[in-house]
Amino acid sequence: MSNCRKIRDRGYRTGYLRSPAWFARRDRWFTRQVRSGEALRCQACSILDAKDMLELHHADYTGVHRTPDGHWVAHEPHDHLIPLHPYCHDLLHRLLERDQVLAHHRTRRDATHLALEHLRRKLARPAEEVTNR
Secondary structure (H helix, E strand, O other), X not given: OOXXXXXXXXXXXXXXXXXXXXXXXXXXXXXXXXHOOXXXXXXXXXXXXXXHHOEEEEOXXXXXXXXXXXXXXXXXXXXXXXXXXXXXXXXXXXXXXXXXXXXXXXXXXXXXXXXXXHHHHHHOOOHHHHHOO
16 A cells, blocks of 8 residues: 555546546535535645635545546545645645655555644644634
């Protein structure tokens, strides 16, 4: 088991993340968030932002697969997708890839949540700065 992007790719980044299925799933995720009344916020740095400024990180690949004819299917559960700024997303992946325990001895979901907690502590801002944004 590995949580490293380079090993797990198998067409995921070059295929799935550029597919109509992913763009439709991404739109559904943001639509559901907005309808629920929850603010769009990076889950690492806690800064509010617009849909086009956030990426979605897969805490788990459950629901993502290819059909025999090569089309991608995107049925990830809502809570398996985590909104992050591109920079925060990159930091999260660096932690997942470079920490040997997270990269090889945890499920992707557990590793993501542990790395995200670490990032939150490192990126924490004083309370008044967050509320003024």
